[in-house]
Amino acid sequence: MEIKKRQYVNRTADPNDRGYVRQKTSGKLWVRERISQFLDKGSFREIGSIAGHAKYTKDGSLQGYTGANFIAGKGKVANRDVIVAADDFAIRGGHADGAVWGKSLYAEQLARKLKIPMVRLIDGSSGGGSVTLMLDHGATYLPPLFGMHDMIASLSEIPVVAAALGPAVGLGAARATLTHFSVVSKDIGSLFAAGPPIVANATFENVSKEDLGGALVHTANGTFDNLASSEQDCFEQIHRFLSYMPTYTGELPPYVATEDAVDRRDDDLLSIIPKRRQRMYQVRDILTRIFDKDSWFEIGSRWGDGAVCGLGRLNGLVVGIITFDCSLKGSVISASSCQKFRRHIDLCDTFGIPIINFADYAGFAVGTKAEKEATIRHGSTLTAALYQCDVPYFSVVLRKVFGVAGAAFVDNRVPNMRIAWPSGDWGSLPLEGGIYAAYKRELEAAGDKRNELYEKIMNQFEAVRSPIRTAEKFDMPEIIDPRDTRPILCEWIQLMYDYVLPQRLERIKVQGPRILYRP
Numbered sequence: 001m002e003i004k005k006r007q008y009v010n011r012t013a014d015p016n017d018r019g020y021v022r023q024k025t026s027g028k029l030w031v032r033e034r035i036s037q038f039l040d041k042g043s044f045r046e047i048g049s050i051a052g053h054a055k056y057t058k059d060g061s062l063q064g065y066t067g068a069n070f071i072a073g074k075g076k077v078a079n080r081d082v083i084v085a086a087d088d089f090a091i092r093g094g095h096a097d098g099a100v101w102g103k104s105l106y107a108e109q110l111a112r113k114l115k116i117p118m119v120r121l122i123d124g125s126s127g128g129g130s131v132t133l134m135l136d137h138g139a140t141y142l143p144p145l146f147g148m149h150d151m152i153a154s155l156s157e158i159p160v161v162a163a164a165l166g167p168a169v170g171l172g173a174a175r176a177t178l179t180h181f182s183v184v185s186k187d188i189g190s191l192f193a194a195g196p197p198i199v200a201n202a203t204f205e206n207v208s209k210e211d212l213g214g215a216l217v218h219t220a221n222g223t224f225d226n227l228a229s230s231e232q233d234c235f236e237q238i239h240r241f242l243s244y245m246p247t248y249t250g251e252l253p254p255y256v257a258t259e260d261a262v263d264r265r266d267d268d269l270l271s272i273i274p275k276r277r278q279r280m281y282q283v284r285d286i287l288t289r290i291f292d293k294d295s296w297f298e299i300g301s302r303w304g305d306g307a308v309c310g311l312g313r314l315n316g317l318v319v320g321i322i323t324f325d326c327s328l329k330g331s332v333i334s335a336s337s338c339q340k341f342r343r344h345i346d347l348c349d350t351f352g353i354p355i356i357n358f359a360d361y362a363g364f365a366v367g368t369k370a371e372k373e374a375t376i377r378h379g380s381t382l383t384a385a386l387y388q389c390d391v392p393y394f395s396v397v398l399r400k401v402f403g404v405a406g407a408a409f410v411d412n413r414v415p416n417m418r419i420a421w422p423s424g425d426w427g428s429l430p431l432e433g434g435i436y437a438a439y440k441r442e443l444e445a446a447g448d449k450r451n452e453l454y455e456k457i458m459n460q461f462e463a464v465r466s467p468i469r470t471a472e473k474f475d476m477p478e479i480i481d482p483r484d485t486r487p488i489l490c491e492w493i494q495l496m497y498d499y500v501l502p503q504r505l506e507r508i509k510v511q512g513p514r515i516l517y518r519p
Helices: 002-011 018-025 031-038 101-114 133-137 148-154 171-177 196-203 209-213 215-220 231-244 283-290 335-350 368-372 375-388 403-410 431-438 440-445 447-465 467-472 482-511
Strands: 045-047 052-056 062-067 070-077 080-087 118-124 160-169 181-185 190-192 226-228 307-314 317-324 355-361 393-402 418-420 425-427
Touching (some): 002 062, 031 070, 031 080, 031 118, 031 231, 101 118, 101 148, 148 171, 160 171, 171 181, 181 215, 181 231, 190 209, 190 215, 196 209, 209 215, 215 226, 226 231, 231 307, 283 307, 283 317, 283 355, 283 482, 317 335, 317 482, 375 403, 393 482, 447 467
Parallel strands (some): 118 160, 181 226
Antiparallel strands (some): 045 070, 307 317
């Protein structure tokens, strides 16, 4: 009877409770509504259903009881098992002192033990609580990080995802960002190391929660991967991400049957890249025409200075995609681009997802801004990630491949598997800038005929610039009709899943997962 009473209190919303009213008037779902909407219907099995804070009289009678503000359990997403952990902001504003910390630790450990994905629905103010607790306890304490070992170890073993459905501060911010994929609800989500009152005391800045760490702030700097329009959109994006992920690193990514023909050829690909190299094009239009219909899922679209990363499928098989939006920054790779690419490469390497690189890279950014941002150091870290990852890798050269940056993207395997479109353009540095450097003295001496001389020199280089010359020397194995890209990639990815990835899994089972994922 006492168990049933406590379960009823924990599982039944009190419309008169101040915390519940605050939750609903803020336009947010109650924690159990979230779990219900996120998981397959009827699949949730709660763990710690009566955990909470109870007070007893001297004779042992119950004086008061408040449920923990952290709910955890096992459920299903698209009929696949997951562990879900959700904060209840209606109780003590989601502070960790309103929870039973063992529940959080147990949830993280259970996901890792069962080797199934970990889902965090975050709506909590901080990892600690009010300073008034010092008076209650009669002492302060060294701040602990219960469960951090398992949280970090899980990153190399199982998919970990999070949605910010309210404020995520301190430990809550760590839980949101120690993930493989994170999404924030635009209308209610935020994240900061410390809230406005502490910021005002520390830095004398008077800022709102939105200006300090709102959803738009943190999807523009990469703290969160994706922006969502609502809580339901958060759930749908997490569902979509998990659909590409294996249950754990010892399995292949899941296959999904498709009616999209392997030999489909799209005529629009013939003219999608302008003949004039100075003109821009939309690389996402290429991706959606090549991959299985509706399978392109972009990650981090609001940050990265033009770096484009995502997941997709070819004939139902999962692939990771990296490329560049040349309409931003002119295909020049910044420090931010490097960080975004490296994060996505690590994700694919962790879960055995083959990478397809659609190359259009003019090189690393140059100039004082680039130097102040340590672009070369970040570029070297990216280069190391490209060379260290051991998943299958294939390059389709769309246009530019120049310098160290371009080389790192297309020359990191033995053998290098790569093809090019006729629009390919490559070398140690862009020809236009290279001519000004190599012929500086002659051009300066030409005076009024400088432009005429430049055009004459350029015409001499145009013939040798042709990608056909490179293919003749077998530095580029094949220059293809762009319409053949999908059939070629479908054939390649099937070979990788049939022969290469199973061998990789056997090696992992013998050696164990590599500790490589860095959020």
